[in-house]
Structures are given as structure tokens and as C-alpha cells.
Amino acid sequence: MRPTEWPGVFRQGAELFTRNLQPGERVYGEALVAEDGVEYRAWDPWRSKLAAYLLRGAPRLPFDQPRALLYLGAAHGTTASHLSDLLPDARLFAVEKSAETFAAFLALARRRPNLLPILADAQLPERYAADVGLVDFLYQDVAQRNQVELFAENAAACLAPRGRGFLVLKVRSVTQRQPSAAVVADARSALAAHRFRVADERSLAPYSRDHVALAVVPE
Numbered sequence: 001m002r003p004t005e006w007p008g009v010f011r012q013g014a015e016l017f018t019r020n021l022q023p024g025e026r027v028y029g030e031a032l033v034a035e036d037g038v039e040y041r042a043w044d045p046w047r048s049k050l051a052a053y054l055l056r057g058a059p060r061l062p063f064d065q066p067r068a069l070l071y072l073g074a075a076h077g078t079t080a081s082h083l084s085d086l087l088p089d090a091r092l093f094a095v096e097k098s099a100e101t102f103a104a105f106l107a108l109a110r111r112r113p114n115l116l117p118i119l120a121d122a123q124l125p126e127r128y129a130a131d132v133g134l135v136d137f138l139y140q141d142v143a144q145r146n147q148v149e150l151f152a153e154n155a156a157a158c159l160a161p162r163g164r165g166f167l168v169l170k171v172r173s174v175t176q177r178q179p180s181a182a183v184v185a186d187a188r189s190a191l192a193a194h195r196f197r198v199a200d201e202r203s204l205a206p207y208s209r210d211h212v213a214l215a216v217v218p219e
């Protein structure tokens, strides 16, 4: 197991791994590898867009040792579980609106003390902003038409002034008519209007077709 340029992320061959916060437990059927008394979980880029982003050549992790994070679109917790491995001392608030999906995520969060699940619609940050407080990192993967506005509203409610963000843009959820480059250009302009700059942009193909990841920093 070799450390990588991304703190806390390891590599064995072509595969990425994180150190398992809950040794012996799998989250989504991933491989577990023990080495020198430490257990690592394989991080599947076909299942997690953050792993795909790293393997597509990300120059750095999109956050800087955050103490608190807000994750929009937790689903079953695949990516959130790897953030939980990477940031054991951070508080990771995770919002999911589907009650069915949330039930599975809740079971995961019970076993990982740094995961703080919130059943809510991310369109309504005023419902959870008081519980979350200010976070240093905002992660969004919700595949909705108004993805940038959703990000901006949650940033306004919960992101600290120097906080960073990671926006997974599902191009076809925005429009079927425009080419991907035009959708990304519109997203950049909308982010700029909210005083955010895109520090890094990466297509997630072939892992997640039709998705572009934007690492976002304040202007």
C-alpha cells in the first residue's frame, strides 16, 4: 500500500484505498486489504465520483483539513463513508431527501460517529442550517436541474467565508439541449455571480458519463 499525493488516500496497483474507520466492515461490498496491522477499504471510482475525480488526475483533494462538512445527496453513503475514513475527527453532516435511501444511510451512520445524517430536502437549507452551523467544505451530488443555485443557497446558509466546495454537475439534468461545454460555462458564470471561482474542472468519464466535477473556492 503506497501513500498518494492526496493525504489519507492510498494506492495498490491501479486501485485507490482509504484506511477503514470501522475495521472488518464493508459499506458497499468493497474489498478490504490488511497490511502491517492496518485495514484499508478499496475506493471504487465507478461507485464514487470523488474517487473518479482523483483518478481523472485531480491535482489535490478539494478540501483542506475541514473540521465540519456538509454533504448534499448522501444516498446510501458510498462516498460519505470514504470521507468519514479520510476525516475521522471532522463532523460530516449529510443531507438526503429520499426516506427509503436515508434508512440505509442511517444504519451506516450509527456505526460511524463522524457521520451526522439529516433527512431533508437540500432545496430548503433553512430547515437544517441552525443544526449544521458553519462548515469548511460543501460537497454536492444531487443531479437536479438547478444544481448551481442549490449549491449557492447552501453555501450562503452554511459555508464559512473561506470554505471550499465540490460540485458534481450532472450535465443532462440541467438541459438536454445544450452541449456539455455550454452547461459548464453557464455553471461557472453562475458560480462567479455568487463570488465562487472554479479552481479545477474535470470530466468524470468514463466512470460517470455525463458528469463534470468542479472544485470551487471563494473568489
Ligand SMILES: C[S@@+](CC[C@H](N)C(=O)[O-])C[C@H]1O[C@@H](n2cnc3c(N)ncnc32)[C@H](O)[C@@H]1O
Residues within 6 Å of the ligand: 047, 048, 049, 072, 073, 074, 075, 076, 077, 078, 079, 080, 095, 096, 097, 098, 101, 120, 121, 122, 123, 141, 142, 143, 144
Ligand atoms: C447520485 S446520488 C448521490 C450518490 C452519493 N453522492 C455517493 O457518491 O455515494 C444523488 C442523491 O441525491 C439525492 N437528492 C436528490 N435531490 C435531493 C435534494 N433536493 N435534497 C437532498 N437529497 C437529494 C437523491 O435522493 C440521491 O440519493
